[in-house]
Amino acid sequence: QSVVTQPPSASDTPGQTVTISCSGSSSNIGINYVYWFQQFPGTAPKLLIYRNNQRPSGVPARLTGSKSGTSASLAISGLRSEDEADYYCAAWDDSLSGWVFGGGTKVTVL
Amino acid sequence: EVQLVESGGGLGQPGRSLRLSCAVSGITFGSYDISWFRQAPGKGLEWVGFIRSRPYGGAAQYAASVKDRFSISRDDSKSIAYLQMNSLKTEDTAVYYCARGGSYCRGGACYPDYWGQGTLVTVSS
Numbered sequence: 156q157s158v159v160t161q162p163p164s165a166s167d168t169p170g171q172t173v174t175i176s177c178s179g180s181s182s183n184i185g186i187n188y189v190y191w192f193q194q195f196p197g198t199a200p201k202l203l204i205y206r207n208n209q210r211p212s213g214v215p216a217r218l219t220g221s222k223s224g225t226s227a228s229l230a231i232s233g234l235r236s237e238d239e240a241d242y243y244c245a246a247w248d249d250s251l252s253g254w255v256f257g258g259g260t261k262v263t264v265l
Numbered sequence: 266e267v268q269l270v271e272s273g274g275g276l277g278q279p280g281r282s283l284r285l286s287c288a289v290s291g292i293t294f295g296s297y298d299i300s301w302f303r304q305a306p307g308k309g310l311e312w313v314g315f316i317r318s319r320p321y322g323g324a325a326q327y328a329a330s331v332k333d334r335f336s337i338s339r340d341d342s343k344s345i346a347y348l349q350m351n352s353l354k355t356e357d358t359a360v361y362y363c364a365r366g367g368s369y370c371r372g373g374a375c376y377p378d379y380w381g382q383g384t385l386v387t388v389s390s
Binding site: 157186187188190192198199200201202205206211243245246247251252253254255256257258259 | 300302309310311312326328329362367369370372373374376377378379380381382383
């Protein structure tokens with residue numbers, strides 16, 4: 156099982172807001188930045204959120220990241236069919252001296 | 266445009282070796298750390314290791330699952346990073362991705378931003 160925990164799935168109808176949680180510990184999320192990646196089947200992960208809540212150029216503002224204590228979340232508002240993908244959170248873990256990822260959350264647009 | 270292209274994947278036998286390459290363009294390769302990640306079929310992402318840029322020492326660091334079996338090197342003159350995989354195990358079967366950045370920084374501030382498309386390694390007898 157992953158050091159960082161995400162729900163395996165999340166879903167809602169178009170236009171609604173989906174929020175994905177990411178739970179870690181004091182050695183990773185609690186003290187380091189959180190990152191979010193989007194991955195479509197058969198393709199490479201794409202960076203969506205860096206340093207907890209920053210969006211790279213080209214990532215729409217309806218995607219927002221937040222962090223509190225040892226948990227983080229990614230909210231996707233105005234849900235669209237093209238948002239159907241797997242989403243992973245990640246953070247550096249000081250105890251393991253490496254990157255740790257959540258198990259991924261599959262988002263379905265109903 | 267930043268591009269990373271992995272190659273060298275394929276079928277490897279348990280106990281044997283494979284070497285993956287990561288060809289990078291669109292950046293001053295020598296100025297950047299390079300990381301490797303992998304994703305087993307139907308599974309999540311796993312960090313493999315990174316190599317720092319030479320201005321920052323050029324050292325590599327590895328995940329416990331591959332330490333002592335895998336090694337990362339770089340040829341700045343060719344803008345290529347390598348992942349040497351020795352003593353392969355069936356559990357090494359995965360798509361391997363290289364990415365720009367992702368070495369250790371205080372606060373985890375150095376993150377992998379651009380990723381290659383991946384190369385599939387299958388370890389089987």
